[in-house]
Amino acid sequence: MRTLEVCLSPELIHQHQLEGKIVVVVDIFRATSCIVTGLANEVVAIKPVAEVEECKKLGEQGYLTAGERGGIKVPEFDMGNSPFEYQSENVKGKKVAISTTNGSQAIVKSKEADDIIIGAFLNLEAISEYTLQSKKNAVIHCAGWKGTVNLEDTLFAGALIDECAEEMKPQGDSALLAHQLYIGNHENLFGLAKQSGHAERLVGFGIEKDLEFCMTVDEYSVVPRLVNGELVGS
Numbered sequence: 001m002r003t004l005e006v007c008l009s010p011e012l013i014h015q016h017q018l019e020g021k022i023v024v025v026v027d028i029f030r031a032t033s034c035i036v037t038g039l040a041n042e043v044v045a046i047k048p049v050a051e052v053e054e055c056k057k058l059g060e061q062g063y064l065t066a067g068e069r070g071g072i073k074v075p076e077f078d079m080g081n082s083p084f085e086y087q088s089e090n091v092k093g094k095k096v097a098i099s100t101t102n103g104s105q106a107i108v109k110s111k112e113a114d115d116i117i118i119g120a121f122l123n124l125e126a127i128s129e130y131t132l133q134s135k136k137n138a139v140i141h142c143a144g145w146k147g148t149v150n151l152e153d154t155l156f157a158g159a160l161i162d163e164c165a166e167e168m169k170p171q172g173d174s175a176l177l178a179h180q181l182y183i184g185n186h187e188n189l190f191g192l193a194k195q196s197g198h199a200e201r202l203v204g205f206g207i208e209k210d211l212e213f214c215m216t217v218d219e220y221s222v223v224p225r226l227v228n229g230e231l232v233g234s
């Protein structure tokens with residue numbers, strides 16, 4: 001049976017062998033929810049970069065610049081990090097360069113993988129179908145918060161394990177832990193996720209509506225994939 005591992009923080013990614021595997025990167029609040037929303041709403045491509053300066057340089061080359069530090073929009077960027085900004089007419093047909101505190105870092109740190117895709121509750125079913133069809137072992141790479149584990153990404157990892165359970169075996173205690181978290185809370189996903197540390201932080205910024213949207217299941221069927229350094233929809 002194929003295996004599904006969970007990396008609970010980018011600080012632990014060196015413990016996982018990524019070569020030959022598919023990596024699903026997740027940052028529910030909010031980077032990967034933004035990426036899924038953008039590519040489902042006619043953004044042409046999204047280039048994840050680790051550094052603000054790198055992102056600004058891409059802005060000079062015609063990309064829209066997007067992202068945050070500590071949850072707050074980088075002042076020089078065109079956009080912040082709300083999924084609603086990615087539904088706007090202004091982004092249709094455009095390329096976006098994104099740099100965020102955790103999500104874009106986790107994508108960059110997954111580079112050894114054979115295939116990198118982007119997961120969120122918004123595209124859970126599409127991601128599980130893609131993962132099952134890929135025939136590879138998989139690692140779910142949770143972006144967490146500044147190196148620490150977070151609730152909402154772990155909950156998503158458990159949901160994806162549950163979706164793939166008939167054909168893929170959770171490998172390692174972090175996968176078992178994520179699955180148990182999901183099993184115990186699958187009827188109250190939003191209720192649990194809104195208790196997380198980053199949810200509290202975002203509520204403090206007055207953006208509760210982002211949280212509820214990011215916890216919507218199967219809103220989109222797009223599967224963002226990293227191709228030549230850019231995320232494109234498939």
Ligand code: MLT
Nearest residue numbers: 029030031100101102103
């Ligand atoms: C991140 O990448 O750290 C997050 O997306 C932060 C945020 O909610 O803006």
